[in-house]
Amino acid sequence: MKLRINWKKTLLVVTDILLLGYLVTAMVSFNNPDNSAQKCSQVSINIADENTNGFLNAQEVKNILERNRLYPIGKPSETINPRNIEDYLMKSPFVNTAQCYKTQNGHVCITITQRLPIIRVKNNLGDDYYLDERGGILPNSKYTSDLIIATGYVQKQSSMLLATIAKELMNSDLWRNQVEQINLLQDQGIEIVPRVGDHIVYLGIPPKVKKDQEKAISTFIHSKLDRLEKFYKYGLNEAGWNKYHYISLEFDNQIICKKNDQKPVVKVAVPETTAPATTTTTTQEKPVTENKENKKQI
Numbered sequence: 001m002k003l004r005i006n007w008k009k010t011l012l013v014v015t016d017i018l019l020l021g022y023l024v025t026a027m028v029s030f031n032n033p034d035n036s037a038q039k040c041s042q043v044s045i046n047i048a049d050e051n052t053n054g055f056l057n058a059q060e061v062k063n064i065l066e067r068n069r070l071y072p073i074g075k076p077s078e079t080i081n082p083r084n085i086e087d088y089l090m091k092s093p094f095v096n097t098a099q100c101y102k103t104q105n106g107h108v109c110i111t112i113t114q115r116l117p118i119i120r121v122k123n124n125l126g127d128d129y130y131l132d133e134r135g136g137i138l139p140n141s142k143y144t145s146d147l148i149i150a151t152g153y154v155q156k157q158s159s160m161l162l163a164t165i166a167k168e169l170m171n172s173d174l175w176r177n178q179v180e181q182i183n184l185l186q187d188q189g190i191e192i193v194p195r196v197g198d199h200i201v202y203l204g205i206p207p208k209v210k211k212d213q214e215k216a217i218s219t220f221i222h223s224k225l226d227r228l229e230k231f232y233k234y235g236l237n238e239a240g241w242n243k244y245h246y247i248s249l250e251f252d253n254q255i256i257c258k259k260n261d262q263k264p265v266v267k268v269a270v271p272e273t274t275a276p277a278t279t280t281t282t283t284q285e286k287p288v289t290e291n292k293e294n295k296k297q298i
Helices: 007-031 058-067 082-089 156-170 173-178 213-239
Strands: 042-047 095-102 107-114 117-123 128-132 137-139 148-152 179-184 190-194 200-204 244-248 255-259 266-268 279-281
Touching (some): 042 058, 082 095, 082 107, 117 156, 156 173, 156 213, 173 179, 213 244, 213 255
Parallel strands (some): 042 107, 117 148, 200 244
Antiparallel strands (some): 095 107, 117 128, 128 137, 179 190, 244 255, 255 266
């Protein structure tokens, strides 16, 4: 028996198969565009904390990438390597983290978190730089206002000490606004210079321990500031904020004050309760520290 081919039906089937194949190919091409032909048309740069005391902004990041021929705008998508951009940005001393990725529509997105300065150092050797909250050094590329300034015998190994002090000060609304300067003495004794009041406060020498040193320093500073706050509340509010030019918190059971008129040293008991402090005048004693005349001399 001779088979008869239905050419009309066969042609319809072949046409349907070809049409289906075209549709599948079109959909795959749409979802997976040819990166070799696509170019980067937009770059988005997002910097966390850009409006705070940071050193970076989007324009500066763009300039960094342009100087090193890594800025992706106008480049073929297949030649853009997000990892290379991340690695190069991480070389900046001001960058904490960097993430970069590209989208299918030719956009490149860059997200950066920056290392934020918490204190500015201007030491006796003439060095001028910033410290972040971990004690890391940030070069002085531009001036950042509203930061506490550290002066005196500041060395590289003092970074953790200063960062810890600064964090304790920043954790309190009172001390964040009251303290404008930290001065390290040659023996690493700590002085602070307040904004209000014509005096310098000596906190003493921080503990030197091998284990949990940062915690020990933080506890030391917190204790001193707590006593100073009570003295401000119950002592200076009664005696006057400009009566003393030097206040020492070196000893735990008393506060030693030197009057502006150079009269004998005054000892002030620090109240442990809310009762007002009492003040007594004693004979002249040897000052616990040398007389400092470097207030606000930075």
